[in-house]
Amino acid sequence: MADDKDQPFLDDIDALEAEIEAEEVADEDGLLTPEDMQAEIDALKDRLIRALAEGENIRKRAERDRRDAEMYGGTKLARDLLSVHDNLSRALETIDDSLREQAGGLVEGLELTQRELLSVFERHRVVMVAPEIGDRFDAKLHQAMFEAPVPNTQKGSIIQVMAPGFTIGDRLLRAAHVGVSSNTAPAAEPKKTDAET
Template identity: 55%
Template sequence: MPKENEFLDDIEAAEAEAFAEEETEISDEAVEVDTLRAERDDYRDKFMRALADAENSRKRADKQRREAEQYGGTKLARDMLPVFDNLKRAMESVTDEQRDQMGAMIEGIELTLRELLNVFKKHGIELISPEIGDKFDPNMHEAMFEAPVPNTVTGEIIQVSTDGFMLYDRLLRPAQVGVSSNPG
């Protein structure tokens, strides 16, 4: 019987060894699966970040394109403002006698001034034309001087030197005004 016991012991040892090897293989496979899952999650995270970066770049480029489209002509617009100022001054200096003598020429200047304003409007340039008595707004007006004028309130516009302009929502040039410093 000792041989039979030895034989049974060998079988049990072989089974135990096979079981241990199988358990080690399962353990190795579990580690490998966990490693692959971690790697997959890492790649997914990198992909999502790259996708978000691409979307942000697209939005940024779209915003820059829109701004370039809207505000790209700012320098030209600023260079055209003195043309408007000169035409307006010319029209303000015309007397009734000159209007009678040179009606067609003066009408041409008026039409040119109107057309210039239409072109400005077409390109998002709006006139800021404050009136005497309006409240001074530092966001739209530039105070050229202050003077105490009777029957006015502090911060009230008392003279308009030059009209201002907006380019869409940006100030192109503030209106230049005189402001009352009357204490009350």
């Protein structure tokens, strides 16, 4: 009597014997019966349909991968260039009127460089996410750097924008860095003047 551990081996032998018996269905001339031929045709049709479906799935997957590579292939480079944009923005923010008079060409060159960088971003579907003060905080596009209770603001509204965010296609490259109001009191209504009453 066979052990339980030998059972898978015996099952394999039984399956092999069943295949051999199926092949011996042929008559003395080596021809299959019409029923066996029809079963073989049906099995081949099924395999052909499955192979065609698999080929179509592979084609669709390759097309989707190609589109994704075209759209998102430059994601790493674009993410690395965001610091260049930030540094140019910081440099331009520090320029005052006296520096603009002294080094007008340099300032203009910095502004043109930043515009060209944004133009290149736009050509490659990299779009700036620039929230406004008072906009509602959106966790999908914004990153709260701090919360502060600010009078006359609603809880969850943006009170400061420290850095814009960027998307590429429908994916977020970097969230906009913002400060958010944690004010729990409702916004105060403006007082009416004597003329309005």
